[in-house]
Amino acid sequence: MPRAVLPTTQAAVAAATAVAERHGRQVTATHDIGDDQTFAGLHRPGAAPGPQSGTDWTHQDLTGVPHEALLEFGGVPTVSARLFDHDEVKVTVDGVAFEDVPRDSLPAFLDAVWSGLAHTRIHRFPPGLTLKVAVPGESTYSELVLRATPWINRIAR
Template structure:
C-alpha cells in the first residue's frame, strides 16, 4: 500500500485510477482553514491552521456506474459515496484500493434477512472489509451485487 502524504498526492492517485478504468474525473479544491468543511470555527479570512499549515480538501467525482464521489479531508481520511451510500472515515491510503475493489467487481451487497437490511461490503488490503449499512434504496448497480 502506498502512503498518500497529502491531499494532492491522493488526487494524483485518483486521476491515475480514473485513467486506468477509463472514467471521467472532476476535481474541485478547497484550500485554507476558512474554506475546508472541518475548519468552520476558523473564522472569516483565516486561512492557516494554528500550527501554520494550510489545510487542503478535495472533492472528486468519477464518471460511470456506480456513481462515485470522494471527499478527501486534510485529516488524512475520506468520505466515499457510492450510489448514495456514504462510507465515512476511510483512511486516505485505502481510497485507491476501495475504488479498485468497486471497479474490479469485488465489492458486493450483503442482504440480511432479520432484521431486513443491506450492507455494502468493500474488500481492502490486509484481509479487511469495509462494511456500510445502506440507508437508501438499492440502485440498479447495488441490486446487481446483492448476495
C-alpha cells in the same frame, strides 16, 4: 501489497485520478484550499490569517495550509470522494456513504469497487441490505444500504 503512503490531499487526488484513468473513468475535482475555504479552517483557533492577525501568507510555511477536495467519478456506479484536511475520506458509492476510509486506502478502495470486489449482502433478520467493499490486504468496509439502486441489486450475493 503494502498500501501507498499519501501524506497530502494532493497526493491522494493524484493517486485516485490514476486509478480512475486505469478503469476508464472521468474525474471532476473541486479543491478547497486555505483556512477560509475548508472545514478544518473553521475549527482552528486563530485560523484566518490576514491583517487582523498580523500573519502574512508569503512568510508562512505553506505545508500547513488546509487543503480539501471533492472528486466525482463518472460511470456506474456513481462514486464520489470527499478528502478532508486531516487524513479523513468520505467515499460515497451509489448513494452509500463510507465515512471511515483512510486517505492512504482511497486508491485501493476505488480499485476494489471498479474491479468487482464490491457486493451486497441481504440479511433476513433483521431485514436489511449491506454494501461490502473487499479491499485486498485490508479489512472489508461495510455500510447499510438505505436505498437500493439497479447497480446495488445487481451485485447481490
